[in-house]
Structures are given as C-alpha cells and as structure tokens.
Amino acid sequence: MIDGKYADYKGETYKVVEIISQEVVLVTEDNHAVEHGFEAQTTHHSNHTLYFKQVPRTDLDELYELFQEARYEGSVFDLYQDTEGDYYIGTEDEDKASTFGLTKTDTDYFSKYVTEEEIEKIIYRSHIE
Numbered sequence: 438m439i440d441g442k443y444a445d446y447k448g449e450t451y452k453v454v455e456i457i458s459q460e461v462v463l464v465t466e467d468n469h470a471v472e473h474g475f476e477a478q479t480t481h482h483s484n485h486t487l488y489f490k491q492v493p494r495t496d497l498d499e500l501y502e503l504f505q506e507a508r509y510e511g512s513v514f515d516l517y518q519d520t521e522g523d524y525y526i527g528t529e530d531e532d533k534a535s536t537f538g539l540t541k542t543d544t545d546y547f548s549k550y551v552t553e554e555e556i557e558k559i560i561y562r563s564h565i566e
Contacts, residue, residue: 440505442565445498447473453500454489456565461500462491500565507556510537516558517548525550 442453444461449470451463465475465488475488494500507516507526512533514526527548528534534547542548 439503439560442500442502444500446492446496448498449473456494456500457491459494460491461494461497462489464489502563502565504561504563506559506561507551508559509551509556512537513559516556523550524553524556526556 442456444451444453444463446463449465451465451470454462454464456462463475466485468477468486468488470488470490471477473490475490477486477488479486505516507514507524509526514528514537517525517527519525525548526539527542527546528539529545529547531547533539534541537549539547539549
C-alpha cells in the first residue's frame with residue numbers, strides 16, 4: 438500500500454519516516470542512495486537494508502501525503518492489503534456493507550476480500566506545509 442508521507446528530494450521520491458520540527462527523516466532500500474548521503478542502519482547489508490538520512494525541510498522539493506481508497510461496483514470503500522498481498526475493502530456503513538456483500542469483521546466495521554481487477558484504486562495526494 439502506498440498510504441503514508443513522502444518527500445521529493447534531489448530528483449527522487451523517498452518515504453518519510455519522521456518529521457522532527459524543521460527536519461525530515463527519509464528512508465529507502467536503494468543502496469545507491471549512499472551517493473546522496475544516506476547511511477545504512479546496519480553493518481550487514483542485505484536485499485532489505487534500509488538507508489536513512491535526516492534533511493532540512495527546506496532542502497525538499499515537496500513534502501506530501503498519499504492516501505488510497507477503492508471504487509468497487511461504483512461505490513467507494515477503504516482499501517487495505519494483507520501480509521500475503523491480497524486486497525480487501527471495508528466500511529463502517531452497515532447498509533452499504535449489506536448492499537455489497539461485506540461481512541462484519543470487527544465492532545462496527547465490515548470488510549470483504551476483492552481481486553485487483555474488481556477495484557479501481559483512488560489515490561489522494563495532499564501537500565504538507
């Protein structure tokens with residue numbers, strides 16, 4: 438899933454780990470980021486080594502947040518992905534859940550597994566000041 442905060446920095450897009458006052462901590466798995474001053478947080482480099490860098494917000498080209506939902510049979514739902522990579526949609530609206538065949542999975546929440554072909558992903562992007 439793409440939900441979260443991101444920053445464009447030196448022509449690349451990075452995931453934002455933390456915003457600390459006027460500084461932002463960026464992370465990537467790309468080992469070429471060391472060329473831009475990123476440092477690995479481990480001494481054992483592997484395929485999933487994470488590289489971090491703390492940069493001033495003023496050095497960023499843009500700081501923004503992405504949020505994703507799904508259109509399923511003409512209606513908009515929350516969109517999630519489980520650890521196996523399967524998608525499911527959800528809502529708190531009991532009438533909507535009943536209409537689209539979602540089942541109660543938690544107190545006041547309904548969900549249903551769907552295939553990627555059954556949904557249209559909707560991505561919202563908002564600038565962070």
